[in-house]
Amino acid sequence: MSFVKDYFRSPVAILGLILLLVIIAVALSANWFYPGNPLSLAGCPLQWPMDNPKFILGTDQVGRNIAAQIFHGARISLFIGLIATVISIVIGITVGAVSGFFGGFIDDMLMRITEAFQILPNFLLLLVAVAVFGSTIEIVVVSIGLVSWPPVARLTRAEFLSLRNQEFVQAGRTLGMTNFRLIFSEILPNALPPVIMYASVILSTAILMESALAFLNLSDPNVPSWGNLIGGGRTVLRAQWYVSAIPGLAILFTVLSVSLVGQGINDALNPRLKRR
Numbered sequence: 001m002s003f004v005k006d007y008f009r010s011p012v013a014i015l016g017l018i019l020l021l022v023i024i025a026v027a028l029s030a031n032w033f034y035p036g037n038p039l040s041l042a043g044c045p046l047q048w049p050m051d052n053p054k055f056i057l058g059t060d061q062v063g064r065n066i067a068a069q070i071f072h073g074a075r076i077s078l079f080i081g082l083i084a085t086v087i088s089i090v091i092g093i094t095v096g097a098v099s100g101f102f103g104g105f106i107d108d109m110l111m112r113i114t115e116a117f118q119i120l121p122n123f124l125l126l127l128v129a130v131a132v133f134g135s136t137i138e139i140v141v142v143s144i145g146l147v148s149w150p151p152v153a154r155l156t157r158a159e160f161l162s163l164r165n166q167e168f169v170q171a172g173r174t175l176g177m178t179n180f181r182l183i184f185s186e187i188l189p190n191a192l193p194p195v196i197m198y199a200s201v202i203l204s205t206a207i208l209m210e211s212a213l214a215f216l217n218l219s220d221p222n223v224p225s226w227g228n229l230i231g232g233g234r235t236v237l238r239a240q241w242y243v244s245a246i247p248g249l250a251i252l253f254t255v256l257s258v259s260l261v262g263q264g265i266n267d268a269l270n271p272r273l274k275r276r
Contacts, residue, residue, distance in 0.1 A: 007268040009267075009268075010263075010264050010268075013264020013268075016256070016257045016261040016264060020254075020257040023078070023253065023257060026070070027075040030071035030075055040064065042054075042059060042064055043065070046061060046240050062232075066242075073228075073247065078254075080225070081203040084142075084202070085145070085148075085202045086145070087141075091153070092149035092195075095110050100161045110153075114153050126147050130143060130218050135218050163187050200262025200265070201262065208255065210227050214227025217231055227247075227251075230248055
């Protein structure tokens with residue numbers, strides 16, 4: 001309850017939560033408002049928003065309903081962000097926890113592997129993965145997760161290095177706890193807050209990465225993602241800019257809401273900020 005009270009003290013955090021809940025509601029109500037395939041042809045191409053009451057957000061360059069793609073695209077974007085975040089968090093926590101707890105040769109080896117992933121930009125690694133394995137939505141999501149874990153590993157390792165010699169860990173060793181139990185039941189719960197806060201960054205970045213892939217025609221064309229809608233609209237960007245602008249605003253508000261929620265969690269969990 002203390003965390004909830006601290007979170008709702010911030011108007012910015014409340015705004016972010018409201019925006020995020022609206023986006024989740026849009027995703028959950030997609031089939032109710034727009035049943036059927038959102039990628040099917042619905043009317044004449046390139047109708048401007050509100051010109052036809054049937055298409056409140058207009059139609060794209062091939063005559064598909066933009067509103068239907070926005071509603072169903074919310075599901076895809078949230079799916080991409082959540083699954084990619086879970087993958088990167090699991091890998092990063094495992095690598096960082098083992099590295100920070102054991103130290104020595106294991107630490108050196110795992111950190112060299114982590115640095116090898118960080119030598120090249122994440123998006124370049126993502127392009128290589130998509131080029132090699134294909135551009136289905138499953139491969140895109142897994143690839144984003146696999147290129148996003150190094151910062152989580154380094155953050156977890158730093159927390160473990162500061163916690164592994166604390167008194168409660170020494171007490172656990174005295175009681176005969178195994179290393180596995182010490183890592184995952186004693187140290188990890190105390191190391192999680194900064195990782196949880198960073199998860200909002202990964203989720204936002206994952207949505208932006210998929211949008212960038214779609215803009216380059218490298219994402220799955222068979223799903224109604226916001227990135228695909230932006231990528232398709234680039235061919236008519238000068239005359240019918242709304243085709244790309246509307247999903248662009250959807251991505252902006254999603255990333256903004258996740259960032260504000262993450263900042264609110266940071267403020268609620270950070271003991272230094274609580275004293276202010």
